[in-house]
Amino acid sequence: MMVTIDLYDKSAEYFKALSHPTRIKIIELLSRNEMCVCEMMAVLNLDQSHISRHLMVLRANGIVKDSREGTKIYYTLTNKDIVKIVEEVKNIVGN
């Protein structure tokens, strides 16, 4: 039995993936540079498991992708369009 997920469900899932401050911060960081988890930890001052968990959500939603280099894993945005969306929302809610 094949389950078809419609565009509204998918969009809602996508918005849900964006609905956490840490995940928004990660997207913003990655809009400038690829970055490994240890760098994000340093910049955001959050612990490893917290960041890793949120990266998992972003990955599951196709928002970031990773590539291993030795023991480090570097993350990048799969689609830069998301940066504009985050900026627009920041503008709407800001001030």
Next chain:
Amino acid sequence: MMVTIDLYDKSAEYFKALSHPTRIKIIELLSRNEMCVCEMMAVLNLDQSHISRHLMVLRANGIVKDSREGTKIYYTLTNKDIVKIVEEVKNIVGN
């Protein structure tokens, strides 16, 4: 004690308000016309309490506003910018 909510928290909240298919559908309907709850019920084929509850979320996040006309309450978008954002996300997730 005053609590300051930062831009990332606010943005996350906003995205959360968009993270339900019914709420996205409501936004899309309101992008075309103002509409009362009973009309939304008919168009979306959902019951009154379901729609009303989601309107409450949208209202709490300043996404829609309402105006009473007799027994009916008409809803409109407070800011049309949101329509573009929803469209962009639909494009990203759609195929």
Next chain:
DNA sequence: TAATTATATTCGATTTTTCGAATAAAGTCA
């Protein structure tokens, strides 16, 4: 191979979201 580094995943508890069903409230009309 053993220790180390970097990251992912799991576990259990807590909090938040969602829902159907029921009830309340507010305006209208006879």
Next chain:
DNA sequence: TGACTTTATTCGAAAAATCGAATATAATTA
């Protein structure tokens, strides 16, 4: 006022998200 229409709100249960802490995995290096 009482019945009716339209919408909001509450309640309790179920589902989902979040978190800190602990553990697992994978690559590297001594």
